[in-house]
Amino acid sequence: MTPEPRSPDAPAGTRDYAEWLFAQECRFVAAAASIPALPPADLDEVAFAGRSNVGKSSLINALTRRRALARVSGTPGRTQEIVFFELAGRLRLVDLPGYGYAAAPKAKIASWNDLIDAYLSGRPNLRRVYLLVDSRHGLKPADRLVMAALDRSAVVYQIVLTKCDKLGSDVAQAQAEIGGDAAAHPAAHPEVLATSATKGHGIEALRAAIAFLGAEPEGRGEAAGGAG
Numbered sequence: 001m002t003p004e005p006r007s008p009d010a011p012a013g014t015r016d017y018a019e020w021l022f023a024q025e026c027r028f029v030a031a032a033a034s035i036p037a038l039p040p041a042d043l044d045e046v047a048f049a050g051r052s053n054v055g056k057s058s059l060i061n062a063l064t065r066r067r068a069l070a071r072v073s074g075t076p077g078r079t080q081e082i083v084f085f086e087l088a089g090r091l092r093l094v095d096l097p098g099y100g101y102a103a104a105p106k107a108k109i110a111s112w113n114d115l116i117d118a119y120l121s122g123r124p125n126l127r128r129v130y131l132l133v134d135s136r137h138g139l140k141p142a143d144r145l146v147m148a149a150l151d152r153s154a155v156v157y158q159i160v161l162t163k164c165d166k167l168g169s170d171v172a173q174a175q176a177e178i179g180g181d182a183a184a185h186p187a188a189h190p191e192v193l194a195t196s197a198t199k200g201h202g203i204e205a206l207r208a209a210i211a212f213l214g215a216e217p218e219g220r221g222e223a224a225g226g227a228g
Contacts, residue, residue, distance in 0.1 A: 015204065018211035024088035026064040031081040035118050039084055041125040044214050045092040049116070050132030051142055052098030055162040058197040059132065060085070060095060063207055080112065082119055091214030094126075100142035121153040127213040128189075129157035130206075135167045135174050135194065139181055151187045158189035160206065165196035 030039045048056050061069050069085060083095040096119070097112045120129065129150060133143055150157045159182055164171045175192045182188040193209070195202035 015208050018204070018208040021088055021090065021211045021214070022064060022207050026066065026069060026085050026087045026093070028069070029084040029086045029092065031083045032115075033081045034115065035122070038082070038119070038123075039092075041123060043086070043090070043092050043125065044127050045084075045094050045123065045125050046127055046210055046213055047094040047096055047120070047129045048132060049096045049129055049146060049157075050098060050162075051100040051134070051140065054098065054132045054134050055197055056095055056098065056132055059160070059162060059195060059206075060093060062195075062197040062200065062203050063210070064093070080108070082115065087214070091210070093210075099146065100140065117149060120150065120155050126155065129155055130160045130210075131157050132160050132162050133178065135161035135164045135171065138174065139178060147182075147185050147188065151185050154187055156187055156189060158209070159192045161192060161194045163196060163198075164194045164201055165199040 030037070032038045048060060050056050061067060064085070064087070080097055082097065085093045085095070087093060096116055099109075099112065099116070120126070131143065131146065131150075133139060139147075147157070159178055161167075161171070161174060161178070164174075167174060171194050175194055179190065179192045182192060183190065193202055193206055195206055197203070
């Protein structure tokens, strides 16, 4: 059940503010297959990246409490555009095409990669990338390539484990192991988040982290020290 919306005047970065923010309207804005088709860079954005079938669409739907805001597909590589959703007129959630799907045509893979690279390296309003990793499989070579690219572009990113309900009691161990890998990357946030879109585990914490980044300008000075 959707909780009672909290006040937008709650302190930026608090759970109350996050619950208010994610109870607001979240609407589709654009689907861009090229850089010229991107919406204006006039609103802060957080992007979600990950391998095909890592659960990006399910996680976005869970965050926004919508069942079908982002399209969930059982077919890897179906999302072929950068998809933008606007939350409460304050923040955009950006669904990046999945990577690592070897069965897609090579030309299509190259086109996706070029689009993602151009977006990540040239988007001035991009506050953070959430790099989704399937908790059952850990970091794959394709994930490490993306991490290296984000390091080179100095784009801050944070690893989010998905499908943690299927991992059982080994979630903390997976967080520690992947956190150790992330520590060697200069652009990686030190905290690895664990989530389950199905069970709701970690969703509230992720909402709070995102709301922290999308706070009103007057709240950012304080928020910067905590979001780090």
